[in-house]
Amino acid sequence: MGSRKKLKGKRLKQAFFDISKNKEGIELSKEHPGFRIFVLGAGFSVPAGLPTAAELYPEVVRRVEGLLGKDNRFHRAIQDYIDYRKRSDGVDLSIDTIDLEEFMSYLDIEHFLGLEGGDTLSEHGNAAQLFVKRFIGQIIHERTPSKDLLPDEYYEFAEKLSVNDIVITLNYDVVLERALEHVGKPYRLFPHRYGKIGDGANIVDDSRDEVTILKLHGSLDWFSNKSYLHGLEAFKKQGVDGAPNDPIFNNNDKYGHFPLVDGPRNEDDPLINIYRLKNIDRFYGNFDPPAVPMILSPSHMKIVYANPFLDFWWGWGHAGGMNLGVSIIGFSLPLHDDYLRICLYRIISNFQKVAWEQPLLDWYKNHVKLVDYRTDTKGKDELIERYRFIDYDKADVYTDGFSMDAVEFLFSQSR
Template sequence: MSKEHPGFRIFVLGAGFSVPAGLPTAAELYPEVVRRVERSYGKDNRFHWAVQDYIDYRRRSDGIELTIDTIDLEEFMSFLDIEHFLGLEGSDTLSEHGNAAQLFVKRYIGQIIHERTPSKDSLPQEYYEFAEKLSVKDIVITLNYDVVLERALEYVGKPYRLFPQRYGKIGDGFNTVDDSRDEVTILKLHGSLDWFSNKSYLHGLEAFKKQDVDGRPNDPIFNNNDKYGQYPLVDGPRNEDDPLLNIYRLKNIDLFYGNYDPPAIPMILSPSHMKIVYANPFLDFWWGSGRAGGMNLGISIIGFSLPLHDDYLRICLYRMISNFQEVAWDQPLLDFYKNHVKLVDFRTDKEGKDELLERYRFIDYEKAEVYTDGFSVDAVEFIFNQSRYA
């Protein structure tokens, strides 16, 4: 009988992790976003103006002829992200979430993904098995906006948190970590469809106070009689300037996205090549990740094919996997040897498989195993199979 694994593993989840649950790919999202914008606002609005501006830009700058139907969502959002981040639109730079076109896209991406996400008791079996096999000492790093993993963990009754550390005491030079609770740690590097920021609302309160105005500013979430059941993402004491203090989850997410036109913008990074410039609220999730792996017992990458434009993720995974495969490889830790790196993706032919291996060429494949039939019950068995024993 094998010993129970102590955990201390890292799991990296990409879009391929969620596809078996029925979640849309990026290619599916764009036309549906366009349809919903047109359903609610017609074709004369800031989203369509931005689309035409982008089409003109690509034609005049690159000689490429595009239509609204042939635009690549990530390239379009990269164009908008640069405009917003640099404030090129001046006074039309609407909010921390983006300019008008970006707000349309984020709202409807959240709604579409929510509608396609099964309830926690209707997920495919592989998600429950994955959740069951996770240890409360494991860390899951996900690049997905959806709540599939959270629902699977809630269904099997396994506790989790959505931030790196809980603190017992905040000090002048350092904080005391509260490690009294056993929880799976989930770090959503690109945000989540059920996360919302109260920063704009707090700025409105401050403005009311300075102008000696009674009452509170209108806000669809934070001044709406607790309609959507918002509650803080983090708990316990935090540093006053911790950006995670501004993030709230919604309990009544079905009610929120049931609106014909969602009334607020979820805290998600744009699906663009420039998303890293908006990572500030989530920087705590990245802290120290370049030194991770050395003393971990496993690393699995599921459904993330490492696109060439995601250099920030490439650097992070390069550091993490290099540490993992080069430090203490033949030294037992907690009576276990490190397991092989597990790489899971969906590739149907040799060309696709070779491309995957090439993108992860920094992996020492003598210390790794690859599974290319996608995420499934068999993939879960492959991921958690311990192939090296002390």
């Protein structure tokens, strides 16, 4: 790591490069063809006023208490967790000192294994998990500016994205969608649109130019119709007329739900069960949000619930080799997120090893761009160590957080 640390010191504040020429000094087209990968973590959304994970937990507790007081399943789950940590680890916790991700990990294991038996409420979780997900969605929604009131760096980022770029986001919010809508740039929220479904393979419909956004952990405006469909089937088997009550899918289209995907899909495609809401203000304007959004718990065990979104991951172990850029914004790669570490390791290794010295579409691959907010040497060294698999001879680091200068850094050419 010695040589890396020396190189890192030179690169940390190197934010601007000449975009007009490649490494051979040859004039480049002003418009980049795209084919870049952008990975967004929580740090991407913080400048828009979105809460951090540390802010979410006490606010969730406050809202549950405001709704039900302190005698409810959520608070009983908290006390069970406090007792578990005391007797298993010798750790003294209180309701105010609990770490949200560790608490949700405990609940995820309990729910995934069905330890509560008949009290295992739904595919979204047990009672405590449902409270957390509903109120996380509500809190984030309330803190998200409208598409016309975002900080300018989001519009600039959206403008500079190419319709050939792919954005992988780990965030539940809709900041990027709103920025793209503001600048009038089309996007889709699923990997491929199909023109025809085949027996062995599907035919991709690539007739539309649009940015691809893959929300690996779900979104606060996504909801599943699976429970509603199961209810319809139960009514049918029992010979009951009508349909079960449902706050989204049998409520006179109160919230304007529409499919996440469009075009033909395989019958077993889990994405066909996911719907977005147009009137999200009306939904989260309820004191108690009436349904649970399709978001993975903010826990160390979230991958066990990734099945609805597995199509988002398909083939990423081979990505990067023929891409022109890889950028990571506001994601510090926590040690417990091994599934993301493996994915990013594969992408960046492919990117930095394959076709590095040859132009693709008349452009050389850009350096890996890493944007984070680090204020001291210790924090910067920690970031470099977390991403130790990056070849820093082929990477640039910016540690002043996401901003207009960071956007310039991200889209400038290093070679």
